Amino acid sequence: MPDKDNRWLRTLFLSVLVLAGVALTILPHWLRTGRRSIQPIILEAPGRFYPHADTPDSIDIIFRLTSVTDPDLNLSIIDVGLIETLVIDTSAQVRVILGLTTPYCPYAKELARAVLDTIVNTPGVKNALVKIDPNLIRPLR
């Protein structure tokens, strides 16, 4: 019987050690990097109604996007070169893909929201979709 008790105690102690190891290693790792895995930010909204508005052109949207600034750099996102793709289809749906100046940028969502607001307020836009791809890094040179 003492051997059996010993085995249980040993297993219990081993389990505690493994759990302590998980708490010491995997948990901090998950909290710091695992949760922040490479996930794109995608925002979508319908455009505001402007009667008799024509389908917008890309020049107009780019011109409007010059007013959106990177909060950290205080420079226009056009000047920084964050716009990766701008697509306007025949049904006036606008899709934009943005990059970031640095990985894990804390302003990513704020930036996406500002871009979306600017696009949906452009006359003629039926729908807008903004995607921030955290894999597109555009370091400021």
Add this chain to the structure above:
Amino acid sequence: MSARVIFQALALGLSTGSFCLGFCLPVALPVLLGAKTKGMGTSTIRLSLFLFGRLVAYLLFGIIAGSLGTTLAHSPFLRIRIIPLLYILLALLLIIYGITELNPLARFAPCRFIQPTINSIWFLFLLGFIAGISPCPPFLLAITRVIDIAGILNGILFFFIFFLATSLYFLPLLLAGFFTRFALIRTAARILAVITGIYFLSLAIANLLPSLYTF
């Protein structure tokens, strides 16, 4: 320019070192605790080899980022495809490391065949190297800075100082040598290696899946 590079690398390394430790600890700790060592001396050698692996990886990236700039170091291909593959490689190495010494698997011929390789101290160098080239946020920040300052020598210098600064946080791992004398801790470390391997595998899959989604 060099003094500025040294200061910036030191500041970045010291301020984000705990982050680096958080990233490398799941890899380093199970492996450092999993094998019986003869005191602190062996433990120091084992930790040094792990750190040396990281250093080689950092210097390699310093050269690449300093010379090629954004074209390679920040390519979406690297971050979307290569990082999950590195995680899978790390996961497999950790799982193999864990199960080769755990009973009853340790008695099987394939396990006994790879035991000498897995228990070799160069295995730590390999793990350190893979952990070093698996970019974590501070590492990516370092790359971003190196791209800004440009130049191979600046890149090497920056990453070398960054490595030294972040390595200070690894010093408590020297105490692993004291604990490896207990068989129960070694067994727990091997089980932890398997759990960590499964964790990295799940992270790799979680990172790979969203990248399959196209805009």
